[in-house]
Amino acid sequence: MVRMKLFSIVWFTSIISVNVHASQNNDVSFNKFKVYRIDANSQSTNLKSSLESLSVIELAHGIGDNGSPTLDVAVPPEHLAAFEASNFSSIILSEDLGVDIMVEGSLGKYPGLDNEGFPDLSWFDSYHAYDDHIRFWADLQASFANNSELIQVGSSFEGRPIQGIHLWGRNGKDSRPAVFFNGNVHAREWITSMVVEYLLYQIVTGYGNDTTVQAALDDFDFYVLPVVNPDGFVYSQTDNRLWRKNRQTRDNTTEVGTDINRNWSVGFGGGGSSSDPGSESFRGYQPGDTPECAALMDFAQSLAADKGIKLYIDWHSYAQVILLSYGYTCDEFPANIDQQVSLAGETAARIAQPYNTSFDYGPGCLVLYQSSGNGRDYMTDAARTEFGWGVELRSTSYGFLLPANQILPSGIEVWEGMKYLWVNM
Numbered sequence: 284m285v286r287m288k289l290f291s292i293v294w295f296t297s298i299i300s301v302n303v304h305a306s307q308n309n310d311v312s313f314n315k316f317k318v319y320r321i322d323a324n325s326q327s328t329n330l331k332s333s334l335e336s337l338s339v340i341e342l343a344h345g346i347g348d349n350g351s352p353t354l355d356v357a358v359p360p361e362h363l364a365a366f367e368a369s370n371f372s373s374i375i376l377s378e379d380l381g382v383d384i385m386v387e388g389s390l391g392k393y394p395g396l397d398n399e400g401f402p403d404l405s406w407f408d409s410y411h412a413y414d415d416h417i418r419f420w421a422d423l424q425a426s427f428a429n430n431s432e433l434i435q436v437g438s439s440f441e442g443r444p445i446q447g448i449h450l451w452g453r454n455g456k457d458s459r460p461a462v463f464f465n466g467n468v469h470a471r472e473w474i475t476s477m478v479v480e481y482l483l484y485q486i487v488t489g490y491g492n493d494t495t496v497q498a499a500l501d502d503f504d505f506y507v508l509p510v511v512n513p514d515g516f517v518y519s520q521t522d523n524r525l526w527r528k529n530r531q532t533r534d535n536t537t538e539v540g541t542d543i544n545r546n547w548s549v550g551f552g553g554g555g556s557s558s559d560p561g562s563e564s565f566r567g568y569q570p571g572d573t574p575e576c577a578a579l580m581d582f583a584q585s586l587a588a589d590k591g592i593k594l595y596i597d598w599h600s601y602a603q604v605i606l607l608s609y610g611y612t613c614d615e616f617p618a619n620i621d622q623q624v625s626l627a628g629e630t631a632a633r634i635a636q637p638y639n640t641s642f643d644y645g646p647g648c649l650v651l652y653q654s655s656g657n658g659r660d661y662m663t664d665a666a667r668t669e670f671g672w673g674v675e676l677r678s679t680s681y682g683f684l685l686p687a688n689q690i691l692p693s694g695i696e697v698w699e700g701m702k703y704l705w706v707n708m
């Protein structure tokens with residue numbers, strides 16, 4: 284396993300050459316917020332309470348070049364002086380999150396269909412409103428009607444359908460083991476649904492032309508749910524760009540939202556999850572007490588009981604790492620871990636080919652951090668999935684606010700990795 288390289292590139296470039304539009308987010312402004320990466324090992328034990336008193340927004344945990352854990356936080360302008368005075372060992376990742384949001388680009392229009400009847404590739408030139416994602420899935424499915432169907436696995440807390448596409452090859456519907464993908468479980472990780480849609484687009488347009496695509500789709504039934512946290516995703520577009528959790532309210536607290544990716548039943552309640560409803564990693568009170576996670580567990584069980592699950596990938600950003608099981612423990616490993624590490628290494632090598640983007644790989648608890656109650660561990664232990672993975676996409680340099688002109692490159696590099704994985708696993 285290689286060590287994650289987190290530091291090499293500058294988060295934010297001051298030369299803005301794209302059109303700058305007003306932010307699409309109405310209620311919460313991040314103007315003048317700075318982003319810092321803190322060396323968590325070098326700090327006193329009260330780091331957490333110190334940061335809480337500064338009202339920082341927790342963005343991501345990682346591992347620095349020196350191997351010690353890091354924490355990325357956004358600090359509001361009124362607390363910048365106090366943060367600087369506290370002398371945390373840190374580097375600045377962004378001088379102004381508000382500018383980053385403008386550079387990310389505004390939501391694009393739905394481009395319609397191209398001359399061949401597929402959704403136009405210019406879809407991947409910008410991020411999009413949730414309703415347009417739904418149109419994209421419907422149009423893509425319609426262009427591949429003999430080999431696909433729209434599916435719905437349940438509903439979100441606010442009643443939105445959790446939906447996606449099921450695709451199959453020459454053996455017909457429901458005939459092969461499953462490849463199961465989830466995107467945007469974390470609302471603010473917008474690149475994940477775009478990349479998952481790029482993979483779908485390549486499968487749909489490649490089947491019949493590309494022998495690798497043909498082999499993959501003839502071997503597996505693909506179940507792809509690009510946005511499994513629709514409430515949070517919509518909220519991240521209308522109110523708060525950095526929203527992570529779902530939008531579930533609960534008795535006895537005014538805090539909103541549960542981290543769906545800490546709510547799965549395997550490892551539930553362990554380290555790397557929180558019992559505090561105000562935490563970004565609040566796990567809920569009981570396993571599966573979010574409607575989104577409950578629906579995904581039910582769906583996984585139905586796939587497991589039918590033809591089984593070969594590969595599950597839960598798509599995230601922004602650590603650039605392929606996460607294998609387990610997240611909830613650093614001391615135990617799936618029986619096929621050697622094969623998994625080898626496949627992940629080759630996949631990472633293929634991802635690096637187009638643009639030299641570096642992805643680390645290995646058991647999540649070792650290469651990133653402990654996380655209990657996550658989807659990949661559930662798939663591995665409770666749904667007998669051969670390869671239960673999480674992939675953290677770009678970008679360690681831009682964070683969640685990846686400029687729109689990196690959507691297509693992100694899709695292209697991941698496609699190279701997936702083409703290798705699907706025919707070699």
Ligand SMILES: [Zn+2]
Pocket residue numbers: 469472598599600
């Ligand atoms: Zn995530």
